[in-house]
Amino acid sequence: MNWKLSFGIAITHIATKKKQSIVAMLGVLFGISMFIVMISFMTGVNRFLEDMAMDNTPHIHIYNPLTINEDKIIGQTDSSKNAWYVVHHQRPKNELAKIKNGLLMASLIEKIPEVKGVVPQVSSQVFFNNGPIQIPATISGIDVRKQDELFDLGSKMEEGRLDDLLKGSDDVILGRGLAEKSGVRVGDKVSVTTPEGYNLLLKVVGIFSYGIVTLDDTKSYATLATVQKVLQRDPSYVTDLNVKLYDMQQASAIKARLKAQLPGIYLEDWKEANAAILAGEKIRNIMTGVVSFTLLLVAGFGIYNIMNMNIVNKMKDIAILKATGFQGKDITAIFLLESIIIGLAGGLLGLLFGFAFSYMLSVTPFPAGTFFRINTFPVNFIPVHYVLGVVFGFATTLFAGYFPALKASRVDPVQIIRG
Amino acid sequence: METVLKATNIVKYFKEPEAFQVLKHVSFEVKKGEFLSVVGKSGSGKSTLLYVLSTLDTDFTGSLEIRGEKLNGWSQNALAAFRNEHLGFVFQFHYLLPEFTALKNVMLPALKLGRYSEEEVEERAMNKLRMMDMQDFALKLSSKLSGGQQQRVAVARALINDPDIIMGDEPTGNLDKTNSQIIFDIFNRLAKENHQTIITVTHDTDFASASDRIIEMQDGQILAK
Structure with a gap:
């Protein structure tokens, strides 16, 4: 042709x-x-x-959720008899949100070849008080260097530097919205109250912004030690392990592997966390x-x-x-x-x-x-x-x-x- | 003289609007270099016969031989290639491609054949146009030419591959006396000088009577001479 x-x-x-x-x-x-x-x-x-x-979601999030024990103890005592029991107002027992041997676990998980790093965290609900103003927020105690390396927190800083957290004790950085709502600036002191009633005065050394209002309005970071001090816990007290992988698509597989090795611990991968x-x-x-x-x-x-x-x-x-x-x-x-x-x-x-x-x-x-x-x-x-x-x-x-x-x-x- | 076209027992039916036998056992031979006119009234089947001979219409029974080759049962593609190389056509209504220049119209069948390079084809096409005295119009769009001019370009196109047989369906049907005479002279010269065979269907009695041989058709049959 x-x-x-x-x-x-x-x-x-x-x-x-x-x-x-x-x-x-x-x-x-x-x-x-x-x-x-x-x-x-x-x-x-x-x-x-x-x-x-x-930016803010770990590929695998390991934590210890507080749950109500569905097995009623009184029911377990005598199940052979044809009887039934009613328990009103059952409450969870006073469990700590702590992950047992959290720091050891973190160092072990870090040895898995697919894992880029693990950041242990201590998180808690707190109130920020500046004079009469009370703002509900969360405070997370982090390993500053690791958090920066794995979650790039340093680049989110608008004022101050992330490393300033390491220079002294009792320092904190606030989300942009949180700082505005509580009316504090870098250099100001702000009082933090935990749900248990403990109170500590922290110094604001920086302000960060994720660009997501719900995060910027509620988040604050300090060192692990500072938050443990606020909560009056010992240095082994860790509530969350944030795992970052080299390839985020492997999260489900790694999660399944960890789950088999860590009974009783709750794991959530980023797909579950970001289902919406x-x-x-x-x-x-x-x-x-x-x-x-x-x-x-x-x-x-x-x-x-x-x-x-x-x-x-x-x-x-x-x-x-x-x-x-x-x-x-x-x-x-x-x-x-x-x-x-x-x-x-x-x-x-x-x-x-x-x-x-x-x-x-x-x-x-x-x-x-x-x-x-x-x-x-x-x-x-x-x-x-x-x-x-x-x-x-x-x-x-x-x-x-x-x-x-x-x-x-x-x-x-x-x-x-x-x- | 050798036989260049041989038709034997050609029978053709029109199926629509109702079955109708157009060609009834038509048989004849055409010699090389003959200038043959087929005449007859409308509906006598002369055009139908021409299209059967031209290989365009394959829906018939009987046998058709051109250049000693029996063409029955050939594929459409093979027939197209055969037409391209051995047959030339001139139709009543010129049928040039209006978007192309006169020269390009003449060149197309040769480019399709691919025997010569494009430059050679162009030169040959110019020669054919010169033969038709159309060289001055070579680069004009064919749609811009007059009817007589278009018909001369169409003849040049029919000649481009030096076919053995040139078939014309009322080639002068749309032309005035002068232009008809020009076409006739060209055909006559081709038959006498180049020994190319001319088969035309025509109403034009002057044209027919001046040709070498007349076949008269009536009701799908050739009338005895």
């Missing part, structure tokens, strides 16, 4: 039917550019939410797929219609080409090439426009209110999406152009020439 000849004829057809070709191309252009914008924006949102959540975000991600992915598919389908129908019309208009030409010795496959090639040229041109232009629209979106102010602290729409620029766009556009036009081209190849020249 003579591709060069077919290509030449296809180009001539396109060039002489400029308006028609442009309309067909616009269909593809629109479809592909919207596909690019959609997928860039949706994955941008996914990445943004994920990043924000993962992951569900949202799934829905957004489905939406992107459906809308993109629809856009491409519409573009495909556009091409199909225009090529069909084109072929009806070109019946005489097809007949004459066949009479002078062009074979069915030559005719198919001519019209298929027309679709492909239109599709590729529309697809490539679509990428360009898609990129331009995505860029414009990425610099458009995003009215996130006070919930998320971002300024512009989150948009991803990932080359794979652009490759996908061209591939999809190409496949759609190939598919849409194939049937009209096949129809063209089946034209019976005798019928056309004889009228």
Whole structure:
């Protein structure tokens, strides 16, 4: 088959039917550019939410939840007799939230090759008191260096430095919102009261911001020792182990392994902790797929219609080409090439426009209110999406152009020439 | 003179709107270099016969031999290649591709054949146009040419691959006296000088009577000469 000849004829057809070709191309252009914008924006949102959540979420969180003992002790005493017991107002026994041998456990978990690091934490609900103002918050005692290394806390500092926590004792850093609500600045002292009633005066040495209001309004960090002191616990008192892995996708597998080795300890991986975000991600992915598919389908129908019309208009030409010795496959090639040229041109232009629209979106102010602290729409620029766009556009036009081209190849020249 | 085309017992039915026998056991031979005119009233089956001979219409029974090759049962692709190389067509309504120049129209069948390079094809096409005295219009879009000019370009296209047989379906049907005469002279010259065979279907009695041989059709049969 003579591709060069077919290509030449296809180009001539396109060039002489400029308006028609442009309309067909616009269909593809629109479809592909919207596909690019959609997928860039949706994955941008996914990445943004994920990043924000993962900043603060350990891949595996190990803690000791306080539970009500469902086995009623009085029921256990005498189950043989045909009797039943009622216990009103059962309460949990005075358990500590402590993980037994937490620090040892942390150093053992750190030896697992997939584990990047473990940060032991002491967390507690507290009140921050500045004069008469009482603000509920949580205070987490951390290994400052490790927390910075694994969770990049240092980069979230807005005022002061994370290392300032290590310089003295009884120092604390507050979330931006918490600091504002309690009306303290760096250098001020703030009083902390635990639920048990212990009280300690801490010095604010820094202010951090995650960009997530619910975190910035409630979180504060101090050294392990400081928080243990606030809670009046011994240095082995640890309530949480935050495990960071090299590959977060392995979290479930590692969790299962740890669970078998650590009976009675509660483990939660990031997927469980962020189920809502992951569900949202799934829905957004489905939406992107459906809308993109629809856009491409519409573009495909556009091409199909225009090529069909084109072929009806070109019946005489097809007949004459066949009479002078062009074979069915030559005719198919001519019209298929027309679709492909239109599709590729529309697809490539679509990428360009898609990129331009995505860029414009990425610099458009995003009215996130006070919930998320971002300024512009989150948009991803990932080359794979652009490759996908061209591939999809190409496949759609190939598919849409194939049937009209096949129809063209089946034209019976005798019928056309004889009228 | 050798036989270039041999039709034996050609029978063809039209199935729509109702079964109708158009060709009834038509048999004849055409010699190389012959200028043959097929005449007859409308509905006599002469055009149908031409399309059977042209290999475009394969829906018939009987046997068709061109250049000693029996063409029954060939695939459409093989027939297309055969037409491309050995047959040339001139139709009543010119049927040039309107988007292409006269030159390109003439070149297309040769480019398809691929026997010569593009430069050679272009030169040969120019020669054919010169033969038709159309060289000055070579680079004009064919849709911009007059009917007579278009028909001359169509003849040049039919000649480009030096076919053994040139078939014309009312090649002068749409032309005035002068242009008809020009086409006739060209055909006559091709037959006499190049020994190419000409088979035309025509209403034009002057045209037919000036050709070498006339076949008259009536009701799907050849009338005795």
